[in-house]
Amino acid sequence: MRAFIFPGQGSQAVGMGRALAEASPYAREVFGEVDEALGQNLFRLMTEGPESDLTLTENAQPAIMANAIAVLRVLEKEGGVTLSDKADFVAGHSLGEYTALCAAGALDLATTARLLKRRGQAMQAAVPVGEGAMAALLGADREKAQAIADAAAEGDVCTIANDNDPSQVVISGARGAIERAVAIAKDHGAKRAVLLPVSAPFHCPLMQPAADVMEQALGAAPVQAPLVPVYANVTAAPVADPVVIRALLVEQVTGMVRWRESVLAMHEAGVAHFVELGGKVLSPMVKRIAPDATTASIIGMDDIEALLNAL
Structure with a gap:
């Protein structure tokens, strides 16, 4: 069994998508659709920067x-691959869950782009x-991370945001x-603690105003049942009902x-192969969670050709 997985924030880099767009009209089509949906030249920002603007959450x-999605579109159009034939499940990390839903046909591309733009603006605000x-x-599992968060809170919000893998948990x-x-992480058994260069504390109760915005935005968005089950971030379980997805x-x-539990659940459901589309962030996490699983990171045309030969 196989899962297609999609990366989250932090996997952006100036130059992303350029080689793929030069090699395939289908990739260019995706970038054009997104630009049109957003009313901005996002693709130029992706390929030329500046990095400070590309890094903005929105x-x-x-x-x-x-x-x-450009990688997936090239796979489908040039490789004759149908996601529902080659993937048993899809999943994504944070914003990657929206990408997974788009890949599985639950959201159309224009809607996904607009929702993520709104999500980014709302989270920043x-x-x-x-x-x-x-x-x-780093070097802390969820139990250690929870103890560190509890000890540091002192009445302030301090919670686990991402349970990424057995050796990396992010707090927010x-x-x-x-x-x-x-400051106290090492005393509680973590090897290291690193402040992240982010503009807001994602995935914690301080984001409630953004959740309210997204409740309204998602309520107005057309959501279909996905072609394959999508593993949801907050439940680490497959979801297919549009009402539940929202x-x-x-x-x-x-x-x-x-994320750790999501990968474990997919692996226990029989997934032996994890294919990351558009990044190379999740594959190392998967190997730390399920060492006997195989992983592939698909970014450029060479990766796509290698995957087509393997499928």
Whole structure:
């Protein structure tokens, strides 16, 4: 069994998508559709920068999605691959869940782009710059991370945002609490704690204003049943009902990304092959979660050709 997986924020880089667009009209088509949906030249920003603008949440989220869907579109159109024939499940990390839903036909491309643009704007606006923070706890599992967060909170918000793999958990919350957590992390058994260069504290209760915005936006968005089950971040379980999909995407804004559990659940359901489209961030996590699984990161035409030969 096989799962197609889609990366989250942080996988953006100036130059992304350029080689693919030069090689395939189908990739160019995707980038053009996204530009039209957003009313901005996002593709030029992806290929030329500046990096400071591409890194802005409202740009990075639709850009990462567009890049991954372009890879999928080339696979489908030039390789004759149908996602529902080659993938048993799809999943994505944070914003990647929207990409997964788009890949599986639950959301159309234009709707996905607009939702992610809105999501990025709402998440950025939810907390004034400088008041929130996130940190990666390395060499810490979820139990250790929870103990660190609890000890550092002191009445402030300090929660687990991403349970990425057995050795990496990200915490999010009020800046003071996150800085305290970084200071005490080693005392609680973590190897290292690193403040992340993010503009807002994602996936924590401080994001409630953004969740309210997304509840309204998703309520008005057309959502279909996906062609293959999508593993949801907040439940680490497959979902197919459009009503439930909407509710879980709202919950995801403030909730924990249960990536480790999602990969474990897919692996236990029989998935032996994980194919990451549009990035190379999730594949190393998968190997740490399910060491006997095979992984592939598909970004350029050479990767696509290699995957087509393997399918």
